[in-house]
Amino acid sequence: MHNWKKIMIAFFGLLINMVAVAQDQVVDSTQTGFMRSSGKIYVVVAVLLTILAGIVFYMVRLDSKISKLEKES
């Protein structure tokens, strides 16, 4: 439980950082970067990979939880 709190704090710390990044991008919104090339398809790739990462994270946790249950029983 204690470990989780640390992870969450670190996560929200990263979010604050993202606000700063977003501010930067508003200034140069005309700038064309890698993520904006090829019709912004890389944005979709990023979204899909994020969702996949979330699902994999969830399944890894589930897997280790079941492993623990198996050991107990």
Next chain:
Amino acid sequence: MIRKSWWKIVAVILMVYTFTAGLLIKVPHVGNLYESIRNIFFHVPMWFGMMVLFTVSLVNALKYLRNPLIKFDILSVEYAKTGMLFGILGLITGAIWANYTWGEPWSNDPKQILAAIALLIYAAYFILRNSITDMDKRAKIAAVYNVFACAMLIPTLWIIPRMVESLHPGGQGVDGNPGMNGKDLDPTMRLVFWPAVFAWTLFVVWITTLKVRFALVKEKKSANA
């Protein structure tokens, strides 16, 4: 931590590859498909995965009939469940794709109808199974019906689709299997398609093993109680 993790890592790597390469590779222009041709990396693996899952389910049903251990029954029903999930996802993704290429989500294409029939046969498996309260009876009858249901996949998904004309690739007068035109698949697309099939299959097998392991723990607990 995670049991036998190497193939799960392979599954995740292949999934990442499917999602990136599947969206980024150059695809050929075929008919009115345009970019939607990329659906072949997501829609078709659903059916490949379903076939694998239903086959594993059948094997475990047969194992149960030879040696009535409740473990085989659990394996059989959990693989059938995820097979059903992939089948339904295949139908839905197919309908979405069809809406924008054939003009309507359901055009009574023989392959659509036959896939729906195959899934309905499996739906009956779950209804039959859940209607029996006695555990051993349920396992035995479900296993017998599973053999019938899996046998029905052969005419509905493998034989009849080759004999009739269809909006899908493959079918009467066309080369290839019911999934796609044999040698027609672009070589670059093939480099993503087969890994995608493995990725989805391994991924869903992982999900199923989690469900099986959970069910086994639950079963052990209730047996001890």
